[in-house]
Amino acid sequence: MANTRAYAATSPTSGMAPYSFDRRALRPDDVAIEIDYCGVCHSDLHTVENDWGGSQYPVVPGHEIIGRVTAVGQDVTRYQPGDLVGVGCMVDSCRTCSACDSGLEQYCIEGSTMTYGSLDRHDGTVTHGGYSENIVVSDRFVVRVPENLDPASAAPLLCAGITTYSPLKHFKVGKGHKVGVLGMGGLGHMGVKLAKAMGAEVTIFTRSESKVAEAKKQGADHVIISTDKAQMKAAADSFDFLLDTIPVAHDLNPYLKCLKYDGTHILVGLLTPVEPALQAGLLVTKRRVVAGSLIGGMPETQEMLDFCAEHNITCDVEMLDIRNINEAYERLKKSDVKYRFVIDMDTLKQ
Ligand code: NDP
Ligand code: ZN
Known part of the structure; x- marks a missing residue:
């Protein structure tokens, strides 16, 4: 599939600009997809600016x-042209290790192949993501999008949705639990909607006074301004779970104090060292746990989409013309988006 139009960064400081490349010809298990919508995740920005190191x-x-779907390889039986489908953060894995066997491809022992910036395990080329006209992906890493979900506002479910759904399910969050969501951005606002749908009492921790009314509109039962020491102190020992979506190094200690004994602080946003250091006493004296979680496996991603269709959950999105992607990144840095930019891929073709 030659000459796929796209947007790319060529260095950490280049900004995004038009780019074109060739998608591979279909392998027997491949699905070719014409992309209608693609969400803009903070991870895109981290990768473009090489925040984590190693960007290609x-x-x-x-x-x-x-x-x-526009075409399928000869072995594909699950999808056919015309189907509405989604692709998230992974496009391949070893498929044979114990993690893959359990449908936890994101924890593949050999490392999963990410949708962009990874080396394809078969031909060694670098994978390219969804700021493009089309994509070719093995059917195991494609999910079916329920037709009753609005596709533009469902797109961010493929990362923001599954990244918050997976730990909530893993830790069996439900009725009777008090859950705090840290940071009200793309992941955070989905964390609120999903934890509420699972029956929990949900509190948003935000730095932004301006987001208080919005948080309530999203379904949050309470809002805590995380920069207000008195509000943080009043929240001591009260949460079963904290879902931490903050994208930069931050002090976990004031949040740990908000957990009950046996409470769990789940990191999803932080992929860099914790600074300042954890006060171990806050863990030891209350048997508190700090955990982490990475996206979700393929069966769980399908389960999440079906859960969202059943509960009528989608993301709050701001549609984006891809030609304005650099400006969108600047706004994302300032947490100035309600709550996810989604690129209308028609704008790539204009
Ligand atoms: P957003 O930028 O949309 O949201 C992050 C929110 O965190 C902001 O809206 C803001 O909320 C808060 N925040 C931002 N900067 C700071 C700061 N300096 N101090 C305190 N709070 C801050 O990002 P996403 O939701 O797209 O992604 C969040 C993080 O999760 C990113 O690091 C991303 O890479 C990571 N991620 C992890 C995944 C995983 O599998 N574990 C998958 C996908 C993303 P407020 O204004 O309310 O304070
Ligand atoms: Zn993401």
Whole structure:
């Protein structure tokens, strides 16, 4: 599939610009998808600016992809042209290790192949993501999007949705639990909607006074301004779980104090060292746990989409013309988006 139009960054400081490349010809298990919508995740920005190190340039980001199947390889039976499908953060894994066997491909022992910036395990080329016209992905890493979900506002479910759904399910969050969500951005606002749908009492921790009314609209029962020491102190020993979506190094200690004994602080946003250091006493004296969680496996991603369809849950999105992607990144840095930019891929073709 030659000459796929896309947007790419060529260095950490280049900004995003038009780019084109060739998608591979279909392998027997491949699905070709024409992309309609792609969400803009903070991970795209971390990768473009090489915040985590090791970014491969040019990088075509995008891992919240929804589109229609245009062709399938000879062995594909689950999908056919015209189907509405999604692709998230992974496009491959070893498929044979114990993690893959359990449908936890994100924890593949050999490391999963990410949708962009990874080396394809078969031909060694660098993978390119969803800020592009089309994508070719093995059917195991494609999910079916329920037709009753609005596809533009469902696109961010492929990352923001599954990343918050998976730990909530893993830790069996439900009725009777008090859950705090740290940071009200793309992941955070989905964390609120999903934890509420699972029956929990939900509190948003935000730095932004301006988001208080919004948080309530999202379904949050309470809001705590995390920069207000008195409000943080009043929340001591009260939460069963904290879902931490903050994208930068931050002090976990004031949040740990908000957990009950046996409470769990789940990191999803922080992939860099914790600074300042954890006060071990806060863990030891209350048997508190700090945990982490990475996206979700393929069966769970399908389960999450079906759960969202059943509960009528989608993301709050701001549609984006791809030509304005650099401006969108600047706004994302300032947490100035309600709550996810989604690229309308038609704008790539204009
Ligand atoms: P957003 O930028 O949309 O949201 C992050 C929110 O965190 C902001 O809205 C803001 O909320 C809060 N925040 C931002 N900066 C600070 C700061 N300096 N101090 C305190 N709070 C801050 O990002 P996403 O939701 O897209 O992603 C969040 C993180 O999760 C990113 O690091 C991303 O890479 C990571 N991620 C992890 C995944 C995983 O599998 N574990 C998968 C996907 C993403 P407020 O204004 O309310 O304070
Ligand atoms: Zn993401």
